Amino acid sequence: MIIVDILQKNATYICLLHKKKLMPSIDYHTVVETVVELFRKAVTEIGDDVILALRKAYENEDNELAKNNLKMILENIEVARKSKIPVCQDTGIPVVFVELGRELHLDFDLKAAIVEGVRKATEEVPLRPNVVHPITRENTMDNVGLHVPHLNVDITDGDTLKLTVLPKGAGSENVSALKMLPPTKPNKITRFVIETVKEAGGMPCPPTIVGVGIGSTFDGAAKLAKKALLRENILEMNEFELELLEKINSLGIGPMGLGGKTTSLAVLVEMGHCHLASLPVAVNIQCWAHRRASAVLR
Amino acid sequence: MATVEWTTPVSKEEILKVRVGDIVYISGEILTARDRAHERALKYLEAGKKLPIDLNGAVVFYCGPLIKKIGERLKIVSCGPTTTMRMNGYIREIVKRISHIVLVGKGEKGNEIAEALRGKGVFLAFPGGVGALAARAVKSINAIHWEDLGLPEAVWVLEVEKLGPCVVAIDAHGNNIYEEVERRVEENFRQLLVKIE
Numbered sequence: 195m196i197i198v199d200i201l202q203k204n205a206t207y208i209c210l211l212h213k214k215k216l217m218p219s220i221d222y223h224t225v226v227e228t229v230v231e232l233f234r235k236a237v238t239e240i241g242d243d244v245i246l247a248l249r250k251a252y253e254n255e256d257n258e259l260a261k262n263n264l265k266m267i268l269e270n271i272e273v274a275r276k277s278k279i280p281v282c283q284d285t286g287i288p289v290v291f292v293e294l295g296r297e298l299h300l301d302f303d304l305k306a307a308i309v310e311g312v313r314k315a316t317e318e319v320p321l322r323p324n325v326v327h328p329i330t331r332e333n334t335m336d337n338v339g340l341h342v343p344h345l346n347v348d349i350t351d352g353d354t355l356k357l358t359v360l361p362k363g364a365g366s367e368n369v370s371a372l373k374m375l376p377p378t379k380p381n382k383i384t385r386f387v388i389e390t391v392k393e394a395g396g397m398p399c400p401p402t403i404v405g406v407g408i409g410s411t412f413d414g415a416a417k418l419a420k421k422a423l424l425r426e427n428i429l430e431m432n433e434f435e436l437e438l439l440e441k442i443n444s445l446g447i448g449p450m451g452l453g454g455k456t457t458s459l460a461v462l463v464e465m466g467h468c469h470l471a472s473l474p475v476a477v478n479i480q481c482w483a484h485r486r487a488s489a490v491l492r
Numbered sequence: 493m494a495t496v497e498w499t500t501p502v503s504k505e506e507i508l509k510v511r512v513g514d515i516v517y518i519s520g521e522i523l524t525a526r527d528r529a530h531e532r533a534l535k536y537l538e539a540g541k542k543l544p545i546d547l548n549g550a551v552v553f554y555c556g557p558l559i560k561k562i563g564e565r566l567k568i569v570s571c572g573p574t575t576t577m578r579m580n581g582y583i584r585e586i587v588k589r590i591s592h593i594v595l596v597g598k599g600e601k602g603n604e605i606a607e608a609l610r611g612k613g614v615f616l617a618f619p620g621g622v623g624a625l626a627a628r629a630v631k632s633i634n635a636i637h638w639e640d641l642g643l644p645e646a647v648w649v650l651e652v653e654k655l656g657p658c659v660v661a662i663d664a665h666g667n668n669i670y671e672e673v674e675r676r677v678e679e680n681f682r683q684l685l686v687k688i689e
Contacts, residue, residue, distance in 0.1 A: 263619045274624035283558040283570040283623040322558040333642045384688050395601025399620035445677050450599035453673045483621040
């Protein structure tokens with residue numbers, strides 16, 4: 195029996211797969227089915243932390259248009275969860291984080307299993323076929339393509355395989371930005387983050403969640419910014435993050451760019467050491483429909 | 493702020509009556525269009541070629557629906573709006589060639605189409621991502637045109653019942669909520685900069 199813990203937000207769900215068959219280790223089929231279930235969960239169920247943040251925002255707003263938008267968003271989350279349908283028609287581009295325990299020995303093609311899971315999820319959930327060739331714009335129709343699903347692989351201690359899916363919509367991805375800042379001017383970070391949110395306006399479907407990657411390399415900063423979005427509870431922010439959030443919300447962009455106090459629900463920062471001569475900063479914006487789900491396989 | 497209910501096709505008088513901040517619910521036949529459908533529609537209009545649907549008085553929903561095939565039948569699962577600003581160039585040219593129109597989109601920035609819509613059209617905002625709720629208003633799929641553009645980019649003719657609440661974000665009299673918000677945001681940003689630098 196293989197026990198899969200699907201961890202999302204604060205809740206722990208335990209699914210028993212292949213109840214009848216005794217299985218000695220993680221296999222191809224289990225990974226495929228886990229990926230399908232993770233995408234299904236991610237696109238149909240918004241996390242409790244995000245719902246709580248949206249409710250707080252609703253209470254806090256006095257602008258009627260902002261309140262109306264937040265009310266519809268909360269209603270939509272409820273309808274999607276109850277009817278098991280995707281909250282948003284843009285079910286995103288598939289991004290998968292893989293944390294591979296170094297004691298694990300897998301005797302199958304893990305990448306192929308994840309790819310197959312995305313294909314199957316596209317048909318079964320369903321997900322909108324969003325993946326096209328960058329130049330010809332030809333749609334692959336199964337959300338699989340060159341370097342898609344986008345995999346982020348990390349090697350961890352232990353003997354578990356953790357899979358996290360983060361289907362990412364284009365509206366918020368399109369307004370994300372990266373800049374190599376002057377290394378001796380860390381105060382420029384605040385300006386760059388706020389400016390990126392300001393430039394985005396209503397386009398990324400605010401209230402957003404702002405992932406910030408500080409340090410590392412050009413590509414590493416972008417990866418950190420995306421990883422920042424995976425924080426288990428978006429409401430657990432440190433002082434620096436809360437200060438950034440307050441400044442962002444003083445801009446007045448508001449839900450859907452129609453004005454109001456809530457432009458963002460959270461600012462989440464991940465840092466990495468960097469070269470003495472550089473200071474990369476990446477801002478990855480996430481729409482209110484923050485879709486993510488994880489599973490740990492043993 | 494007034495609340496009105498429209499049944500398509502919407503008349504020019506109805507369009508001229510509403511002001512920014514008003515709430516609109518739409519019933520009747522609407523059509524979806526994205527980037528590539530706009531490109532083709534403009535080509536047809538420029539060449540004097542007949543469009544598969546009449547755009548005069550039409551309600552254009554900027555949406556690429558999520559569809560499920562159940563046997564031979566297609567079902568709209570989720571259908572929230574997409575950003576329309578990418579299509580502003582096409583919208584300006586298309587609006588010149590028709591009498592009046594209703595556009596339904598989502599969160600924008602600035603969105604400088606108020607001049608193009610003056611006396612002719614309105615832009616209604618429906619919250620982005622609210623696709624499950626929007627799908628509940630869809631009663632049937634009446635037709636699909638230009639399927640060769642791919643299902644999300646095709647033109648879907650949908651029968652809707654009380655799609656809304658939509659907010660008039662740009663009216664036919666030059667008022668534009670997005671531009672007002674943009675001005676305030678720029679001012680707030682300038683004040684913030686003084687504090688942080």
